[in-house]
Amino acid sequence: MKTLIETLDFPSSYNGVFIREKLEKILDELQLDGIVAEWYYTEPIDESKVGKRGWVKKYWGELNLIILPPHETIEENKKKIDQMELLAQKQEAQQRLLENNHSDVDMSEAVSKTSNSKVIPKTKQPLSPESLAEIIDREKLSIRGAAAEIGVSHSTLLRYLKNEMKRYNKASMAKMKAWLEKYTE
Structure with a gap:
């Protein structure tokens, strides 16, 4: 709770x-x-401590709060974890090839031996609302999920996708470009 209270920064x-x-x-x-x-606290709140001097920092701030995401979010993240595992397997296969000096072995064969997953080819694209929308659709992300992954607010991403931005924030644009490149390398 302490981190959440500090992050919210109430007046x-x-x-x-x-x-x-x-x-x-x-x-x-x-x-x-x-x-x-x-959402729930990991232990019941002792109401006799609530409201007493310093209770927020000394008591409530020390409690743990569990916030569980919806099932859809969990499934989306499982897909991303699967992609990360595939990337790790690719890197492991590359490392083994380097260690064994088997430069004549095709990399795709090494990857197929370590994984049953499909490798989705990626092509480099310039940053545009259409290219971002295409990646969001392909990865089956929600606007909020994509915005969280990019590091911008969902309203900023939505305005960009709808071509409704009056001024472009350089930091937001850089984050969107970096995210796009991550999926199109």
């Missing part, structure tokens, strides 16, 4: 009880909207 005029109620209300709304599958 100092808010008291701890108000912060707790607001946070729990937001988590409930996220759960109702399907953005969060479930």
Whole structure:
């Protein structure tokens, strides 16, 4: 909880009880909207400690909060983990080839021996709303999921995809370009 409280950076005029109620209300709304599958504290809250002097830092801040993502998000991330495992297998096969000095062995044969997964060929593309949309569709990502992966807000990504940006933020554009290159190398 301590990290979450520090990250949210509530105004100092808010008291701890108000912060707790607001946070729990937001988590409930996220759960109702399907953005969060479930949330709970790892241990029941001792209401006798709530509201006492310093309870936010000394008690509530030390509790652990579990926030579980929806099933769809878990499945999307499993796909990405599978892709990362494939990449690791490729690198392992390359390393073995280098170690064994078998330069005459075709790399695709080495990869096929270590994995049953398909390798999706990637082609380099310039940054454009269409190219980002194509990658998002191909990877079956949601706008929020892609934005989180890119490191920009979902509203920024959505405005870019709809060509509704009045000014381009250099940092956001650099992040989108780097993300696109990751999928088109």
